[in-house]
Amino acid sequence: MNLLAQSGYPFALVVSALLLLALFWLLRTQRLREKYSVLWFAVIVGVVVLTFIPAITGWLTALAGVTTPINLVFILAFLVLLVVCIQLSIEISTLEESARTVAEEVALLRLELERRTGKPQSLPGQETDVRQPHTDESPAS
Amino acid sequence: MLVIIPAWNEEATLAAVVEETRAALLAGNVLADILVVDDGSDDATGGVAEASGALVAHLPVNLGVGAAMRTGYRYAQRLGYAVTVQVDADGQHNPADIPALLRALAEGADIVIGARVAGDGAFVARGPRRWAMSLLSGTISRIAHTRLTDTTSGFKACGPRAIELFARSYPAEYLGDTVESLVVAARSHLVLREVGVVMRPRAGGQPSHGPARSAAFLGRAVLALGLALTRPRPELRGEPYRRYEELGA
Numbered sequence: 001m002n003l004l005a006q007s008g009y010p011f012a013l014v015v016s017a018l019l020l021l022a023l024f025w026l027l028r029t030q031r032l033r034e035k036y037s038v039l040w041f042a043v044i045v046g047v048v049v050l051t052f053i054p055a056i057t058g059w060l061t062a063l064a065g066v067t068t069p070i071n072l073v074f075i076l077a078f079l080v081l082l083v084v085c086i087q088l089s090i091e092i093s094t095l096e097e098s099a100r101t102v103a104e105e106v107a108l109l110r111l112e113l114e115r116r117t118g119k120p121q122s123l124p125g126q127e128t129d130v131r132q133p134h135t136d137e138s139p140a141s
Numbered sequence: 142m143l144v145i146i147p148a149w150n151e152e153a154t155l156a157a158v159v160e161e162t163r164a165a166l167l168a169g170n171v172l173a174d175i176l177v178v179d180d181g182s183d184d185a186t187g188g189v190a191e192a193s194g195a196l197v198a199h200l201p202v203n204l205g206v207g208a209a210m211r212t213g214y215r216y217a218q219r220l221g222y223a224v225t226v227q228v229d230a231d232g233q234h235n236p237a238d239i240p241a242l243l244r245a246l247a248e249g250a251d252i253v254i255g256a257r258v259a260g261d262g263a264f265v266a267r268g269p270r271r272w273a274m275s276l277l278s279g280t281i282s283r284i285a286h287t288r289l290t291d292t293t294s295g296f297k298a299c300g301p302r303a304i305e306l307f308a309r310s311y312p313a314e315y316l317g318d319t320v321e322s323l324v325v326a327a328r329s330h331l332v333l334r335e336v337g338v339v340m341r342p343r344a345g346g347q348p349s350h351g352p353a354r355s356a357a358f359l360g361r362a363v364l365a366l367g368l369a370l371t372r373p374r375p376e377l378r379g380e381p382y383r384r385y386e387e388l389g390a
């Protein structure tokens with residue numbers, strides 16, 4: 001009990017619990033897609049496990065050849081954040097590509113609509129004779 | 142055949158370019174439609190394009206020249222145009238050269254580049270920019286099995302196979318509209334050729350030629366080239382590949 005009172009465990013537990021609640025809330029209100037929440041759940045579970053069994057850090061430190069356990073924790077935290085950043089960049093690139101494709105499609109549909117509703121028809125094999133450029137007065141024959 | 146003019150904030154020059162292109166097509170006795178792709182311009186480019194009588198595709202937001210070109214190629218492919226020519230909206234390409242590009246295309250090429258050569262308004266580059274351009278030309282010449290001198294030209298004619306390829310995968314990265322598109326085409330075994338054309342000075346705006354910018358251009362060009370060369374090869378559908386050797390040229 002004394003150990004708990006003097007350590008950072010309660011603090012870590014409270015923080016983890018708050019994060020978990022926040023994640024659930026975001027998911028419930030559909031502000032976070034489930035596929036992105038998996039990673040964060042994994043991180044929180046990792047923090048909780050380390051909080052309850054801090055000895056794990058010691059074993060891992062020995063395994064990785066790091067002298068101070070806390071440094072290993074820092075390195076792991078940095079790595080997790082780095083991976084999350086890269087993952088988000090990938091998602092943004094994918095989004096940009098789909099936005100681009102959608103915008104191109106919109107432009108082509110608008111052109112198609114304008115062609116069908118008003119402007120003279122123009123198709124391969126029956127290209128507009130450049131000697132008679134499109135004008136509003138002369139409808140396509 | 143379809144002339145594709147990508148335009149972003151080119152209200153000053155666009156009308157003249159469309160008019161001149163139409164006149165050149167008339168003079169060369171070429172039947173063609175002109176498609177202006179308005180790349181989300183902030184100025185009156187869209188309206189100018191509509192008024193010019195060309196077909197106009199309005200991209201709702203600015204997406205870059207790569208997306209504008211892919212829109213053009215998608216339109217060409219969807220409607221079945223067999224030939225496209227892309228012309229810059231700033232007036233630096235002379236549409237009078239289009240028939241020369243088409244002749245080279247008819248001789249069995251998939252892509253014909255209008256390469257800037259000496260003449261009125263000749264394109265002279267020095268320092269890092271020149272190194273970058275010769276590096277690009279040298280590398281692409283090697284993989285395309287033909288001598289190319291100007292791989293950053295935006296003046297290009299494309300046949301059906303190139304249209305099909307570009308409609309699916311026109312690169313959107315930096316230099317994608319010129320360098321990478323050629324790399325993609327060459328790696329898909331399309332036949333590249335070039336025809337010398339005289340570039341005119343831009344009707345508006347000055348190209349950047351400072352040493353720092355040139356050095357940056359070199360760096361980005363090397364990066365773009367490296368990425369383009371190591372990217373997975375796009376699949377070419379349709380006809381089997383025509384190898385350079387089979388042309389007997």
